[in-house]
Amino acid sequence: MSKGNRVKHTIRLPPGLSRQLADFAGRKRVSQASVVEAALASFLSPDGSERMEAAFARRLDRISRQMDKLGYHVDLGNEAFALYLRRWLSVTAAPTGEDSAAVRAEAEKRFSYFIEALARRMERGRHLHDEIVRSGDSGTE
Structure with missing residues (x-):
């Protein structure tokens, strides 16, 4: 992510989610802050939900064709x-x-x-x- 100016935020996570975050960051060899930053950017991006909806629509179409067959x-x-x-x-x-x-x-x-x-x-x-x-x-x- 960008290395420019940053604003500090303090958040509290449930223990299970905190473990998942730490495990994921460890596996990817990145900081937990960069994982949270990427997740927030994806969640808040205007086209993120549209991409997810399109992916679900494609998957549902494929499942529908398989069910028809x-x-x-x-x-x-x-x-x-x-x-x-x-x-x-x-x-x-x-x-x-x-x-x-x-x-x-x-x-x-x-x-x-x-x-x-x-x-x-x-x-x-x-x-x-x-x-x-x-x-x-x-x-x-």
Whole structure:
């Protein structure tokens, strides 16, 4: 900080805060007065609060994007399970032990259809939770 004229101030700090100040100044190898001066300058600067607000806004935006992405992936997992369960319950017959290679090939083909149907369903925006809400509404009438 500047080495020009100084005005002496005497302040009292809680013991915990005083220890933190001493520890921080010791780690940074600077005087406690310079730490207090820098902290006050930052706190009192007109753009300091704006910078902090901008940093918080950026962080909140990033968290919001992460939550949106997480929500999408949860929806994807729910839809995959629901679609798989519906298909499995409606079309799966007990396999015979005779042609395991043919059964495996058929399973691969069916799995490919499953992935395509899942992609179409996610693109259309049809979601399991919407169907649950709709079926819950119709059950209360």
